[in-house]
Amino acid sequence: MKIHIKGGHLIDPSQDIDAPTDVFIAAGHVVALGRMPDGFHANRVVDASGQIVAPGLIDLCARLREPGLEYRATLESETAAAVAGGVTSLACPPDTDPVLDEPGLVEMLKHRARMLNLAHVYPHGALTMGLKGERLTEMGELFDAGCIAFSQANVPVADTQVLYRAMQYAATFGYTVWLQPTDMHLAAGGVAHEGEVAARLGLTGIPVLAETLAIGLMLQLARATGCRLHLARISSRGGLMLIDQARLDGMQVSCDVAVHALHLCDVDIGYFDAQCRVVPPLRAQFDREALRAALADGRIDALCSDHTPVDDDAKQVPFAEAEPGTTGLELLLPLTLSWAREMKLPLRLALARITSDPARVLGLDAGHLKVGGVADVCIFDPDAPVMISRGTLRSLGKNTPYLGRELLGRVSATLVSGQVVYEGAARGRDTP
């Protein structure tokens, strides 16, 4: 299959390309940019006129709910949602049922994803068995089965010695450990950012201290063990300052932020909107401003959707009883674009945060459209409206504070490994 993406404006931050450029694809790879190679006969021309052509998006955290939670979502539904949102690669945390702590489960997941041939799926292995924070997993076996990093998802490790040893062990093999920094004791019972809104609504607060204490601990453990650390879902200005300081001291550490945390803060809980119940909690407005600025100047490495499909029954309960999480795969692009628009940032910088930067964090040769690379492509119109509604979302998770809202940035086509796997409108046409 040879594909000619014609007439589009190519933005590839990894190559500093931001110009009208045609893309030529053969056998799943990019074979040329700009000029058609001699003897290239396209089976298919994808008309990208008036559209942006970019590397497929990479999501650092998307829950697919398989195995075990198929009543919420399936690998099939969520990878379809991913490509509808322009996401061609995604890392999934190990908090499935059972937890991804056995190589067999990981192989099965990778195999199922390959059979579906939608987005590339990169599982994170569990750092401890059952995420219980007691026994180490067989990280080496899990890595060989396809795990690209090790994580505790949102489950903190209570025992500091276990965490210390887990990071020592991971460092032995050079694996990266992903941790969502929360002190479980300070956060116990908490459901919202500790501040004026929580005080008013009578919701149990999670203090910023729960994040900063955990970051301080994790940074010190990383320094002591030499383990590569990625801090997932930073939520506070205080947390960012600690990471800044660690980098000034010469530490290598990466971090990400959930895209909804760039736009929402605790005030958006309004009158107990359970759609705004997320982990970590939506923090104060000045935290949000700090996150927006830090992502712009690269102190936060990348964005993620933190996609978490939750069924209606688990959301239509009082706020504190609601299950945390929001659907995000199909909102990642439009919400990234609106952040860039509001911050007056160039499109290529915004795209870097969801293509080349997350690829670097994951250590993947992806997130670019270099000649010879895998042809994962996202074609979109940054100014076209998308309605976020139960009907339009492809994900089985219909839970988001953005329900009923219109956002800008519509994906018209997505290619994975050189195949068109999603088409929003009838843009492509086969040539005889």
Next chain:
Amino acid sequence: MSLPDAERLLADLAAQMRPHVTPETGLIGLHTGGAWLAERLHALLGVSVPLGTLDVSFHRDDYAQRGLARDARASSIPFDVGGRPLILVDDVLHTGRTVRAALNELFDYGRPTRVELAVLIDRGGRQLPIAPTYCAARLELADNERVKLATDDGVLSLRLVQE
């Protein structure tokens, strides 16, 4: 249309009532016009039982349509109604619904031996089988007209209101 003089009607009403007032008789005015009237009658007739007032807001049958009145006041009946003859006093008798509400509320306080009704004006238009015992004047009014009692330092007067 010229309205009769309220002070003359008051004197007339007092004259009708006087032969029937006993030392046991209790006078109860209905808020707000009836209360003013009852206050004057109480003095004119030399009634020894203290004056009672009723606000029927909480017993009105149009509560479901019109909601709670904004200026509802506490009823005050500072004597035992049980075993006593009572005279309800109101300024204008129209549909009879206010009197119905007043009778309902009154019986929540006890069981009087007899209840009579004194009004300054009967304007007709009854929707319930209720009739005044004492009445100073009868008036024919159009449906969109209302006659209201006013007081100025205790001196009563009547006003015609078009709706």
Next chain:
Amino acid sequence: MARNPQLNKHGELQHLLTTEGLPRDVITRILDTAEPFTVVAEREVKKLPLLRGKSVFNLFFENSTRTRTTFEIAAKRLSADVINLNISTSSTNKGETLLDTVDNLAAMQADMFVVRHASSGAPYLIAQHLEATGRDHIHVINAGDGRHAHPTQGLLDVYTIRHYKRDFTQLSVAIVGDILHSRVARSQIHALTTLGVPDLRVIAPKTLLPGDLDRLGCRVFHDLKEGLRGVDVVMMLRLQNERMQGSLLPSPQEYFKFFGLTEEKLALAKPDAIVLHPGPMNRGVEIDSAVADGHQAVILPQVTFGIAVRMAVMAMLAGGNA
């Protein structure tokens, strides 16, 4: 931000969920309406026909015999049919969701739900659900949700204060005790600030105070004596048993020593200061018996006024706002 669901599209009271954001004239009207209801109890027949033929469901997902009883009396004095449901011991244990329960009861032609729930915001969820499903003729009264609000308690407290002090704009008021976990304190704070109390103080150890309290318009004190100096009104809060010993407080004895209201400490307030308590009291923990039974305590009148205030709220909701 979403519209406050307790007011309808015309800004009128549709449900009573919180005292926060309740317009001053609505609060005043509730208090004014309650006034004539206080004397109903003195009559031979303690009933008014305002809610005749209406069904009031007391939905208590958390047990509270005392609160349920006051709502029950208020509804019955208005001639409503009252159905009491203690749901903590029935359907939710069988897996029925909160909204399933509400749908079921709504289908039984309920006119009013009085809701008590351990989770903050539960009555909002019910009110929003009723609105979303086109059943906004059913009114919801919050009878206490988690740590969030207990609006009828807050309103009966301001009714009591008005009864003894009249003018809110001249008052110093101190709220003493476990503010962090208290829905009563939140409802008091919002009602008092809306009514224009210029000096509102909260007095508690730091472990019993939420963050950012000063932004709600309160001055924070950690010393009871200092905080009580010159106040007109002392509002005591109940300290829950489970919070008396542990990581919030070391012991009830130490709490009483530093934060318990005694005659000696009350003497620092104005001589005519009144003392309120939402009950049930822990004598010797938050309040000394000499104060609880003393001439400055208005704790029993609070209970009487509470019924009148709840009658007023029910009558205003059921009758529309005219």
